[in-house]
Amino acid sequence: MRxxxxxxxxxxxxxxxxxxxxxxxSRRILVGPGDDAAVVRASGRPLVxxxxxxxxxxHFRPGWSTPAALGRRAFAVNASDLAxxxxxxxxxxxxxxxxxxxxxxxxxxxxxxxxxxxRRAGARLVGGNLANGSHLAIxxxxxxEVPGRVVTRAGARAGDVLYVTGSLGAAGLAVRRRxxxxxxxxxxxxxxxxxxxxxxxxxxxxxxxxxxHLCRASRVGAEVEIGRLPVASACRRAxxxxxxxxxxxxxxxxxxxVAVPPGRExxxxxxxxxxxxxxxxxxxxxxxxxxxxxxxxxxxxxxxDRRGFDHFGR
Amino acid sequence: MRxxxxxxxxxxxxxxxxxxxxxxxSRRILVGPGDDAAVVRASGRPLVxxxxxxxxxxHFRPGWSTPAALGRRAFAVNASDLAxxxxxxxxxxxxxxxxxxxxxxxxxxxxxxxxxxxRRAGARLVGGNLANGSHLAIxxxxxxEVPGRVVTRAGARAGDVLYVTGSLGAAGLAVRRRxxxxxxxxxxxxxxxxxxxxxxxxxxxxxxxxxxHLCRASRVGAEVEIGRLPVASACRRAxxxxxxxxxxxxxxxxxxxVAVPPGRExxxxxxxxxxxxxxxxxxxxxxxxxxxxxxxxxxxxxxxDRRGFDHFGR
Numbered sequence: 001m002r003x004x005x006x007x008x009x010x011x012x013x014x015x016x017x018x019x020x021x022x023x024x025x026s027r028r029i030l031v032g033p034g035d036d037a038a039v040v041r042a043s044g045r046p047l048v049x050x051x052x053x054x055x056x057x058x059h060f061r062p063g064w065s066t067p068a069a070l071g072r073r074a075f076a077v078n079a080s081d082l083a084x085x086x087x088x089x090x091x092x093x094x095x096x097x098x099x100x101x102x103x104x105x106x107x108x109x110x111x112x113x114x115x116x117x118x119r120r121a122g123a124r125l126v127g128g129n130l131a132n133g134s135h136l137a138i139x140x141x142x143x144x145e146v147p148g149r150v151v152t153r154a155g156a157r158a159g160d161v162l163y164v165t166g167s168l169g170a171a172g173l174a175v176r177r178r179x180x181x182x183x184x185x186x187x188x189x190x191x192x193x194x195x196x197x198x199x200x201x202x203x204x205x206x207x208x209x210x211x212x213h214l215c216r217a218s219r220v221g222a223e224v225e226i227g228r229l230p231v232a233s234a235c236r237r238a239x240x241x242x243x244x245x246x247x248x249x250x251x252x253x254x255x256x257x258v259a260v261p262p263g264r265e266x267x268x269x270x271x272x273x274x275x276x277x278x279x280x281x282x283x284x285x286x287x288x289x290x291x292x293x294x295x296x297x298x299x300x301x302x303x304x305d306r307r308g309f310d311h312f313g314r
Numbered sequence: 315m316r317x318x319x320x321x322x323x324x325x326x327x328x329x330x331x332x333x334x335x336x337x338x339x340s341r342r343i344l345v346g347p348g349d350d351a352a353v354v355r356a357s358g359r360p361l362v363x364x365x366x367x368x369x370x371x372x373h374f375r376p377g378w379s380t381p382a383a384l385g386r387r388a389f390a391v392n393a394s395d396l397a398x399x400x401x402x403x404x405x406x407x408x409x410x411x412x413x414x415x416x417x418x419x420x421x422x423x424x425x426x427x428x429x430x431x432x433r434r435a436g437a438r439l440v441g442g443n444l445a446n447g448s449h450l451a452i453x454x455x456x457x458x459e460v461p462g463r464v465v466t467r468a469g470a471r472a473g474d475v476l477y478v479t480g481s482l483g484a485a486g487l488a489v490r491r492r493x494x495x496x497x498x499x500x501x502x503x504x505x506x507x508x509x510x511x512x513x514x515x516x517x518x519x520x521x522x523x524x525x526x527h528l529c530r531a532s533r534v535g536a537e538v539e540i541g542r543l544p545v546a547s548a549c550r551r552a553x554x555x556x557x558x559x560x561x562x563x564x565x566x567x568x569x570x571x572v573a574v575p576p577g578r579e580x581x582x583x584x585x586x587x588x589x590x591x592x593x594x595x596x597x598x599x600x601x602x603x604x605x606x607x608x609x610x611x612x613x614x615x616x617x618x619d620r621r622g623f624d625h626f627g628r
Contacts (some may be wrong), residue, residue, distance in 0.1 A: 009625035030360055035466050036398035036516055036530070037364035037458075042356045046344055049349035051407040051455055053445045084350035093365040095409075095453045100626050131367045132625040134448060139409045141365055141455030144351075152349050202350055209324075217349070311323035311446040312414050 004107060005100030009130050011183045012104065015017035016111050020125060028090070029126060040091050040143075045152035048087035048144040052078050056136040058311075065180030068108040071113025074138040079121055079205065080254040083186045084132035085145040086151045086194030086201040089123035094140055097133030110138065121187060149194040153217035157201035162222065165189050165270070166277045168207060169235030169243060171176035172250020183254040189275040190256060196264040196271065206308025208292050214257065217241040224248065224283040227297040248294065249306045259285055296305040318421060319414030323444050326418065330425050334439060343403070343440060354405050354457075362401030362458040366392050370450040372625075379494030381420040385427025391518065393435055394568040396605035397500045398516040400465045400508030401458040403437035408454060411447030424452065435501055438483035453608040463508040467531035470513035470573035474600040476536065477582070479503050479570045480591045482521060483549030483557060486564020497568040503589040504570060510582045513573040520565035521621025522606050528571065529604040537563065538597040541611040562608065563620045573599055 003011060017034045031039035054060060054074050064072075079089050094114055098107055107130075115125040123142070171181035186202070193200065201214045208224070215222050226244045236243045258279070260268050272279060283295075294302045318326060331348045345353035368374060370386050379387075391404050395574035408428055412421055421444075429439040437456070500516070507514065515528045522538070529536050540558045549559040570594070574582050586593060597609075608616045 005626045007626065012626075020608060030464060031399070031466055035468070036395040036514075037362045037401060037456075039399060039401075039460060039464050040363065042358075044358060046358075047354050047356050047361075047405075047457070048351045049354060049405060049407055049410045049441055049455075049457060049602060051441060051453070052443050053409050053453070055411060055445055055447055057448075058446055081350040085345070085353060087351060087353075091361075091363060092362055093455050095365045095367050095455075097367060097369060097451060127363055127365060129366050129453075130625060131369055132372055133369055133451065133550050134371075137447065137451065139365070139367070139443075139453040141407050141409075142351075143361070143363060143457060146353060150344060150353050152345055154349070200350075274615050306384075311444060312319045312321065312326075 002104040003100065004098055004102050004104060007104050015131055016108065018114055026192045029124060033127050038310060040126060043145055045147060046150060048082050048085050050078055050081040051139065051141045052081065053137055053139040060180050061178065064178055067109035068113030069180055071110040072117040073183050074140050075114050075117035076185065077254060077304045078140045078142045078188055080183065080202040082100045082142055082144040083190030084256055085146065086149055086190050087146045088187050088191060089118065089121050089142045089144040092118045092123050092140060092142040094125060094128035096128065096130045097137040098130065099134060100132060103138065112148050121185065124253045147191055151194045151197045151200045153199050153201050153214045156214060156218035156220055156285050158220050158285050159283060160198050160259040160261050160285045161265055162283040162285065163258045163260060163279045164230065164282050165275065165279050167230040167232040168255060169247030169250060170232035171252035172246060173235050173238055175252055181252050184277065186256050192271050192274045193256065193258050196260055197258045198261050199259040201257050203253040203255045203257060206249040207257065208248050208304065209308025211257055211292050212234060215292060219290060220285040221290060222283060222285050222289040222292045224294050226280045226291060226294050226302060228280065230278065230280040245304055246262050249304060249308055252311045273300055316418040317414060318412055318416050318418055320623045321418050327444055330422065331538060334429055343438060347441050354440060357459055357490065359459045359461060360464060360519055362396050362460050364392055364395040365453065365455045366395065367451055367453040372448065374494050375492065378492055381423035382427030383494055385424040386431040387497050388454050389428050389431035390499065391568060392454045392456045393501055394497065394516040396456055396458040397504030398462065398514045400463055400504050401460045402501050402505060403432065403435050403456045403458040404436050405457040406432045406439045406454060408439055408442035410442065410444045411451040412444065413448060414446060435499065444546045454544060461505055465511045465514045467513050467515050470532035470534055470599050472534050472599050474512050474573040474575050474599045475579055475595060476597040477574060477593045478544065478596050479593050481544040481546040482567050482569060483561030483564060484546035485566035486560060487549045487552055488572050489566055495566050498591065500570050502592055506585050506588045507570065507572050510574055510578040510585065511572045512575050515571050517567040517569045517571060518565055521561040521571065522618065523622025524563050525571055525606050529606060532618060534599040535602040535604060536597060536599050536606045538606060538608050540608050542594065542596045542617060544592065544594040559618055563618060563622055565623045587589065607627045
């Protein structure tokens with residue numbers, strides 16, 4: 001069983017680049033992996049840029065998943081940020097930190113899983129880096145394009161209606177069960193929703209917390225009807241009456257929260273079939289301080305102390 | 315003295331974004347830091363993309379430098395990769411891993427140092443990420459443009475003449491003395507040299523090793539005249555007769571090695587004044603296996619066992 005320290009940085013990179021195949025075939029990629037930097041051609045549309053890191057013992061633990069699933073997830077959580085702007089991924093960079101004792105086959109699988117996820121999404125892995133670290137850390141930068149309208153967190157107004165794609169809670173449940181959650185692909189949904197959305201954000205740290213970011217950026221309040229949340233059935237079965245609150249705060253879902261002006265709701269409903277996932281009305285935006293109020297089916301406010309994830313526990 | 319764990323991820327990011335100021339003023343940046351992703355406009359020229367990481371206790375140790383210098387260096391080593399393609403940096407992403415016990419003021423200084431270095435180079439910090447890690451790790455992605463000709467490692471031919479910018483050895487000496495080396499800014503030199511260069515690479519892991527990458531990509535051999543190397547005076551003073559060999563292998567210099575066809579050497583010399591640094595002829599490319607031969611002033615081969623740095627010691 002070969003370890004990274006048996007192979008070395010340069011030899012590993014050379015192997016991986018050979019295994020990825022020539023990506024310069026594409027008319028968009030002038031210089032692929034293996035040079036000082038990649039050179040690509042953009043289409044002239046606005047570029048959308050993001051970066052995010054998955055760290056062993058912080059975002060996942062060894063044994064939670066296959067290395068290939070980890071690579072796929074590293075791509076998916078970054079693609080989710082582009083989706084929330086109405087963007088699609090085109091070019092990916094992969095910066096790896098890994099200990100010398102890591103199995104070469106495992107790091108190969110992380111990289112291959114990442115590259116395959118990128119390719120399925122219409123993007124290509126064009127460059128990266130490998131450095132010796134005390135633990136595995138996967139930092140991704142994605143460069144995408146916005147084919148239509150750019151949607152930020154800041155465009156929503158009081159009166160807009162709140163929707164969420166897919167379902168909530170299954171990812172948080174997976175983490176609680178020490179499994180790496182799957183991250184859905186909402187790139188297509190983001191592009192389809194962009195023309196009708198006044199604001200979007202993806203749910204990474206928990207619906208209530210991420211919706212709070214949207215509220216602060218748009219200077220509006222929000223009311224979420226807890227009874228309307230599309231709680232994943234696995235989460236409902238496992239947690240029963242506590243499922244909705246868990247789904248509202250656990251995070252890791254990578255679904256899109258979308259604010260839609262009431263005048264565009266009919267257009268949204270007409271677009272449903274093109275999203276590739278369901279979309280559920282969960283509340284509305286209101287005048288007042290940028291706070292998220294959670295209400296029960298009778299309209300009473302619920303107090304939910306936990307709001308979502310913060311890396312330093314605040 | 316406030317630590318990261320006293321402030322929290324989201325509050326820290328909010329403060330940093332406020333401190334960086336609005337970068338959306340620029341007509342090139344449609345959405346700056348603080349949303350799910352940044353949105354920018356490219357000029358239509360080819361894009362050049364790179365990523366690199368600086369890790370505590372791997373690339374530097376605590377106390378080697380000020381945090382601001384660390385941030386500046388994180389920018390510079392990435393900009394060097396773009397320079398080696400003939401590219402200029404435009405947009406930067408900064409993914410930080412930091413322990414909860416890190417001083418907030420120190421992480422602020424890393425970020426500010428990075429953002430200032432980017433701005434001086436004509437680029438803007440448009441997005442980033444902060445995650446809780448066991449040590450400080452700074453991963454940068456740079457998105458740049460190639461204003462003129464794209465230069466790879468692969469275009470050189472036997473007979474081409476080898477030049478190197480600036481001087482070698484001072485950075486390796488700094489590391490040996492437990493100081494963070496300065497990385498020169500060769501972006502301008504890269505752009506000026508691109509029209510006359512057949513191939514370029516930057517010296518990160520050691521001149522001989524990096525030149526070896528250029529040789530393999532171009533399928534040529536190289537002869538380096540050790541007596542011609544522009545050894546930094548500090549290195550010469552400190553190491554005397556061993557200085558040139560040290561300078562050829564120590565790495566961290568972030569100078570450019572440039573192959574120039576003999577027919578373009580006069581044009582190169584005419585460009586010297588525009589480089590912002592000196593450029594020195596150090597050898598030539600030859601037919602044969604992709605190996606770097608080091609010769610003394612009498613033309614005899616020197617055996618140099620150490621070639622450069624590999625993250626896993628191979």
